[in-house]
Amino acid sequence: MKPEYLEFTKLLQPKNPQNIRPKRMNIQQTLRLVDEIYSYRFSQKSTAKAHMTLAEAIIDTANKKLNGIKAKIDQSSFDLLASIEQHKETSLDA
Numbered sequence: 001m002k003p004e005y006l007e008f009t010k011l012l013q014p015k016n017p018q019n020i021r022p023k024r025m026n027i028q029q030t031l032r033l034v035d036e037i038y039s040y041r042f043s044q045k046s047t048a049k050a051h052m053t054l055a056e057a058i059i060d061t062a063n064k065k066l067n068g069i070k071a072k073i074d075q076s077s078f079d080l081l082a083s084i085e086q087h088k089e090t091s092l093d094a
Contacts, residue, residue: 005081008055014074022075022082030083031093037061 014020025033041057044050052060058077066072 002085007053008058008077008081011053011055012059012074012077014078015070017074020074020078022078024086025079025083027087027091027093030080030087031091033080034084034093036065040064 009017037054037057040061041052041054044052044057044060049056049060058080059073062073062076066076
């Protein structure tokens with residue numbers, strides 16, 4: 001695990017991290033998900049969650065999208081990390 005992801009994984013607290021096998025998304029899927037996360041984070045600026053971190057926004061978005069199913073939230077979050085890691089070399093948007 002890269003040091004820059006430690007805060008995120010501490011906050012996520014995956015149930016069974018040894019069972020998670022991240023699946024990489026293509027660049028369009030990755031950017032669409034990143035856009036959803038930033039849109040959600042922006043929409044929270046006027047609420048009590050105005051100072052949420054990016055990691056909190058990722059987990060909150062996954063929680064709402066996946067109806068609070070912890071295993072799916074963990075999987076989705078690690079899929080996003082793997083996809084960003086893959087695409088950051090070739091895309092400035094990632």
